[in-house]
Amino acid sequence: MRLSQYPINTAKETPAEAEVLSHQLMLRAGLIRREAAGLYSWLPMGLRTLRKAETIIREEMDRAGALEVIMPVFQPAELWQESGRWTEYGPELLRFKDRHERDFVAGPTHEEVITDIVRRDIKSYRQLPVNFYQVQTKFRDEIRPRFGVMRAREFIMKDAYSFHVDAASLQQGYRAMYDAYTRIFTRMGLDFRAVRADSGPIGGDVSQEFHVLAASGEDAIVFSDEDGYAANLEAAEALPPMEPRPAPRETMTRVPTPGARTIVELSRMLEVEPSRCVKTLLVEGSEEDVVALVVRGDHELNAVKAQRLPGVANPLRMAGAERIARATGAQAGYIGPVGLRGRVYVDHSALALADFICGANEKDMHLTGVNWDRDVGAVTAADIRNVREGDPSPSGRGHLRMARGIEVGHIFQLGSKYSRPLKAAVLDESGKEVTLLMGCYGIGVTRVVAAAIEQNHDERGIIWPEPLAPFQVVLVPLNLQKSARVREVADRLYNELSAQGIEVLYDDRDARPGVKFADAELLGIPHRLVVGDRGLEAGRLEYRYRRDSENTEFAAGEAIDFIKARMR
RNA sequence: CGGGGCAUGGCGCAGUUUGGUAGCGCAUCUGCUUUGGGAGCAGAGGGUCGCCGGUUCGAGUCCGGCUGCCCCGACCA
CATH class of the missing domain: 3.90.960.10 (YbaK/aminoacyl-tRNA synthetase-associated domain)
Structure with missing residues (x-):
């Protein structure tokens, strides 16, 4: 992509409305624009990253055997009345009437719709288990949208719903999603942790959250320093003290x-x-x-x-x-x-x-x-207190440490919470009707992008993990407008790298070097290639990885191999 | 929803105390110079000062009402 033909508008100054870093950087880098409280447009540069996240999610969901669907954003009130959530959900559920005075909701989630589909189309245990997912816009009328895209009213979620005849199958499906989520966040290059969550009224160990670790995270998570125990602070069990209570010595x-x-x-x-x-x-x-x-x-x-x-x-x-x-x-x-x-x-x-x-x-x-x-x-x-750093781990091994996290995914074993009121059932081997068991699995796709920035940035801007970067390489020619030699080399490099399938952002603007460097760093493109007369005199080009502070020089003729070696 | 604050060119702000017909920086456009870390000079465009009403000869400024947004607390991916 030639930057001269890509209308990006980067800003030196931080918009006053943005409090958290990811929000500031997303606005300054021109990834998103706000339309109203909690409502954002995704501009071309931001959308590229969003799509990368979606692609990784789709590939891993598909690999796990889930089937993609798209369900309507707007849903009839009847389904919500049937599940009971029409009255339970509260004002976060946006309700409206159409021209015929029929009630609708803007879907904050899709359990009702998917259960409606399944109860109509799935009749036999032979068709189970099954897992449907979608990447869809959700709307939650948050009391206070904030942190930019992190807690927006409209956002993109990957939501998946699995259906099973028995508990063993549900557990298997849940485990498959756990593994898929682990692969997804690993592939995205994020430092994350799966933690036990408050499972709510369902009870049992049937809910886990995936948190991207970041100092600015809204959630406190705790984990053992000796084994794999990890939990949301809300859900972390505090063990009773081991020592027996001393005998009374004082008088009241x-x-x-x-x-x-x-x-x-x-x-x-x-x-x-x-x-x-x-x-x-x-x-x-x-x-x-x-x-x-x-x-x-x-x-x-x-x-x-x-x-x-x-x-x-x-x-x-x-x-x-x-x-x-x-x-x-x-x-x-x-x-x-x-x-x-x-x-x-x-x-x-x-x-x-x-x-x-x-x-x-x-x-x-x-x-x-x-x-x-x-x-x-x-x-x-x-047990009614929050655990504290240094408390013994409920797992019995090690002591608890604390970290801040941003919740980007949540997996649940729902059981029959929706299938029972919506009467989703199939016939089993013996011809008996059994209510389906259900799991649901969400990833906040737009939130993942913001979380990636919260976790990966410096004072100059974003540092994209490579799998999420809008472009892999930024090509920075210096004095392009005057130097025929620079233009010739840079154009050739752009064409050759592109031909290799590498996504190159070619900064062919008539701008001074400082502007180009600053924008490249703000945008967070992982690999930077600089073409300048000074280097070309000696037949050399310059390379710098976004996280590094030093340049590497290499022979101009080896550019393709050099870059490919660094991209792994 | 409760508490606090803000609303003035695209962005960041001053001007409001003491009413007199709107200004600065960034960005944008043109020209010349400049070209290894957010350039310089000269010029240009762009604002019903959030909205409605009131006071006044005159309101960005004073008064009343409304709206939007931001920040702090209870929900969620």
């Missing part, structure tokens, strides 16, 4: 703590470690008014774990001041488990404390020397 004492409403203030005032305190959080209950959740002062509550507990409202809601006053007679900051009525869940680590400090359920008062069995009524032990 009321101490005035005026103004100490937080653990930090409390521990400072009493000159004790936060880990000697417990904090008691009141959340709304599903049956009772409030439920108490107790964690150690230096620990954080894990909302996903907590909202799964019996009696706790899901989603988790912190109790308001009024409910707190009604339940304890005190206010937030001075709540404690002593004398508390109703359901109390205590995190294992908090339960391992003796002689601890907690709120006295009285303004400006705390209790010291508190002990569970002696001073507190019946409580339930539970």
Whole structure:
């Protein structure tokens, strides 16, 4: 591609609207343009990368035996009413009426449609298992679209759905997708990790996320330093402490703590470690008014774990001041488990404390020397905290380390969540009707592109992993307009490289060298070839890999072999 | 949705305090010079100052309302 005929517009200045790096670079490099909040156009340079990602995904999905389809973006409300999600999904589901006043949705995902197809077309166990996938535009009316293409309202997703007669087949299909995803992200040259995810109401170990590791990632992920255990922080299990709880030594004492409403203030005032305190959080209950959740002062509550507990409202809601006053007679900051009525869940680590400090359920008062069995009524032990770096791994081997990740893929074993309400069933070998089991598997294609940039950039711009780069080679002739020799060599190189099937971006613009270098680096093209009079005097060309800071010179006649050797 | 902020050529901003008919840098176009790290000079084009209403002889500026966008918290690929 001759850059003189490719209308790119790079910008030196960062648009004010862009907060995260990938968004800034995508705008500056002219890969995307914003039309409205969370709605983006993909310009030619950006689309090339998007297509590369799609191609890798298609090849690996096909290789795994999945079959490509395209389903409608807009879907009839009836299907969503049938699955129950018309009422469950909430305002993120964009709904609208057509001219006949019929209800439709803009599809945020396609379980209903694919299940409708399968229930009509798949009648026999002989046709199973089957896996359908598509690369399609999705629409989710996000409360707050942000980070450019990373959390857009309209985005491109590869979604796949597998159908099975039994659990063993589902597990096999799921495993095949796990392997396909691993190949996909490996081929893309991304540093990623598959982690256990919160499996939601389905339960069991049936959901994993694929995260691209990047310091700017929105999700915290944890992994063992000794084995393959990895999980989303939300889903990472915290093991109960090994040591038995010490025997009580102190007597319970009321101490005035005026103004100490937080653990930090409390521990400072009493000159004790936060880990000697417990904090008691009141959340709304599903049956009772409030439920108490107790964690150690230096620990954080894990909302996903907590909202799964019996009696706790899901989603988790912190109790308001009024409910707190009604339940304890005190206010937030001075709540404690002593004398508390109703359901109390205590995190294992908090339960391992003796002689601890907690709120006295009285303004400006705390209790010291508190002990569970002696001073507190019946409580339930539970895992309700976030794990921390250094905690023992739930796998039993090693300790946990933490990293930030960007979720680019998610695989689920759904079971019969959709097939049951939509009545998708086949006849098995014995002629008996069985409800299908289903798996679903998503990759955020547009998000992968942004994540690749988050993970691979420097102060000069993008550093594309080679498999995703819009062009493989950027050819930079210097003084092209004046030097016949440079033009002759550069034109020939462009033609020869192109003839070899190499994607070359030929910067034949009448621009100064600095402009061309800066753009080549901003665009992140992996291999740069420079043709200049200075080098040609000695019969040499210059090469630089985007990640390197030094040039390599080589004989002009060996250009094709030289480049091909570096492209592997 | 709650809280905070912004809205002025394509982009980044000043001008608003104290009302007087819109300016700077980048980008774009033309010419000349320049050509190994975002050039110089000369010239040019481009803005109903987010929208509606009000105050005023006069509003980018003051007042009222609306809209859009960005940032911080609960959802997701």
